Amino acid sequence: MxxxxxxxxxxxxxxxxxxxxxxxxxxxxxxxxxxxxxxxxxxxxxxxxxxxxxxxxxxxxxxxxxxxxxxxxxxxxxxxxxxxxxxxxxxxxxxxxxxxxxxxxxxxxxxxxxxxxxxxxxxxxxxxxxxxxxxxxxxxxxxxxxxxxxxxxxxxxxxxxxxxxxxxxxxxxxxxxxxxxxxxxxxxxxxxxxxxxxxxxxxxxxxxxxxxxxxxxxxxxxxxxxxxxxxxxxxxxxxxxxAGVAVADVMSSPVETAAAEQSVAQSSRDPAASHRHPVLPVVDSRGQVRGAVTLDRLRAVPEHERATTAVIQVAEPLEEVTTAEPGESLALVLPRLSGAARGRVLVCAGGRLHGIVAPSDIARVLADHSLTASLPASADLSWEPDHRPPPPGWWYPGQHR
Known part of the structure; x- marks a missing residue:
């Protein structure tokens, strides 16, 4: 509701x-x-x-x-x-x-x-x-x-x-x-x-x-x-x-991230960026996860403010991001999908990022077990780098399922 x-x-x-x-x-x-x-x-x-x-x-x-x-x-x-x-x-x-x-x-x-x-x-x-x-x-x-x-x-x-x-x-x-x-x-x-x-x-x-x-x-x-x-x-x-499937067994890893201190403009010009996806974990200079940012949030920043706006300023703070631990049962993560941005769940332990669980990971496991489960409307199963090339000028580091 x-x-x-x-x-x-x-x-x-x-x-x-x-x-x-x-x-x-x-x-x-x-x-x-x-x-x-x-x-x-x-x-x-x-x-x-x-x-x-x-x-x-x-x-x-x-x-x-x-x-x-x-x-x-x-x-x-x-x-x-x-x-x-x-x-x-x-x-x-x-x-x-x-x-x-x-x-x-x-x-x-x-x-x-x-x-x-x-x-x-x-x-x-x-x-x-x-x-x-x-x-x-x-x-x-x-x-x-x-x-x-x-x-x-x-x-x-x-x-x-x-x-x-x-x-x-x-x-x-x-x-x-x-x-x-x-x-x-x-x-x-x-x-x-x-x-x-x-x-x-x-x-x-x-x-x-x-x-x-x-x-x-x-x-x-x-x-x-x-x-x-x-x-x-x-x-x-x-x-x-x-119940016997762990989050670590299905998560996508390693995961490329967005630097918390980097400006939105720098992020879009990053030469290492080769793929764009809907959710990026945001990590600070010490390697600690600070939150996550969606493409929609980044694109919403006015063009004249992108050079002075840090990624962390538009990111969702970690306490409001849906997370899981590597050793958790995947069954316990399913109920959290409705609150996850684009259905993505960050896998963290000790403040460090270990991976991401995406809707396609969940769907694959469910199919392997011949199960059906309702994924939230926000879970974008179709968002794959090979299916939807990014428009010029908006490239972000990272790729996961």
Whole structure:
């Protein structure tokens, strides 16, 4: 789920909104401000109802953000990079660049989300008690009560042991710790997710036929759960087959690089450059990897600034680049592809560059194992030096698959 509107950063995590988040805001604002509050507490002005409904909708989105931030912060503390958080129609998604290294870390990352929602429910519940004690307006009490209940429901619902819900991640972590196989644990969690999704769809259809159109929401949620669980099962089965393949076995090496201190103009005139490719590792004078730069970033530099602009100035810093270690299982790298520039993953150890894993490397290994896996849209399989000669004046050092 990609963000549509960037909001900013909190605790170092990029936060964005998908346009569909307007759906949940409108649903809560109209439902609460237009129907629930006027029915239960008549006699107030339409503006009061509208303000309370809108405030409840915004605070609900903030509650979801707290839930996802909890995942992101704990993930980072357990060595998992976070690409960002996107809030959308059905809640929020913390986009992690990689997987937990242990069952314990997997459990902590998954469990903290529902725990944060439960904590919010308790805080809001205390706010309700305080509001009543100090004689606050009953509309304020109603909004706080509504949010407390929704956060409690969010915590309980997310604990259902079915992928992709947090409870499914908890189940995966428990099975992983018990059986010692993260990929089989993921398959079993995905099975539970698909079953739960079909249950939601069935309940939604019955709701629509027997009572009201509110069941459509359950159908949509069920379809999302089924499709996501199916994708996770495919990924887990691919992981089972590739568990014994190391990154070092498939990476392209040695890799020519771009010098961090070199200007963009010097890089384009480098006589050693014989091929151009979409992503270049950027290395400083000590041989340390500083980041990566794409051809698009280099070409975006105005021509009159290329002589005074160093490559490192337009490169993506290493902490935001998708990386892997030579000894890692290739199966653990596959989930990171969606966050990799052009699908390329830098292989590093001790700050030194060892190689690059490109989409063509992944595709070749998958073909050797008679497997299929979805590569991200950013993974450019067709970019090969022999297939696409560079235009004059833009030559960059380096060649890899």
């Amino acid at each position: 990609k963000e549509t509107v960037p909001v900013g950063r909190f605790a170092g995590v990029r936060i964005g909104l998908h346009w569909s988040v307007l759906g949940i805001v409108a649903l809560v604002a109209v439902g609460l401000g237009g129907f629930v509050l006027p029915t239960e507490m008549p006699g107030r002005s339409p503006i009061a109802y509208a303000v309370c409904g809108t405030a409840a909708a915004v605070l609900l989105v903030c509650s979801v953000l707290v839930h996802e931030l909890a995942h992101a912060v704990v993930a980072r503390r357990n060595g998992v990079a976070v690409a960002g958080i996107t809030l959308w129609l059905l809640g929020g998604v913390a986009r992690l660049r990689g997987e937990a290294r242990s069952a314990g870390a997997d459990f902590r990352i998954a469990a903290v989300g529902p725990a944060s929602s439960a904590a919010l429910a308790l805080v809001l519940g205390a706010g309700v008690v305080a509001a009543i004690r100090f004689g606050a307006d009953e509309l304020v009490v109603a909004v706080l009560s509504y949010l407390a209940v929704l956060n409690a429901v969010l915590a309980v619902f997310n604990l259902v042991p079915a992928a992709p819900l947090d409870g499914g991640r908890v189940l995966r972590a428990v099975l992983w710790a018990w059986r010692g196989d993260r990929f089989r644990a993921a398959v079993w969690s995905a099975w539970a997710g698909r079953g739960f999704g079909f249950l939601l769809i069935t309940a939604g259809v019955v709701e629509v036929l027997m009572r009201s159109a509110a069941g459509v929401w359950w159908v949509l949620l069920g379809l999302f759960v089924v499709n996501t669980a199916a994708a996770e099962e495919r990924q887990a089965r691919t992981g089972l087959a590739l």
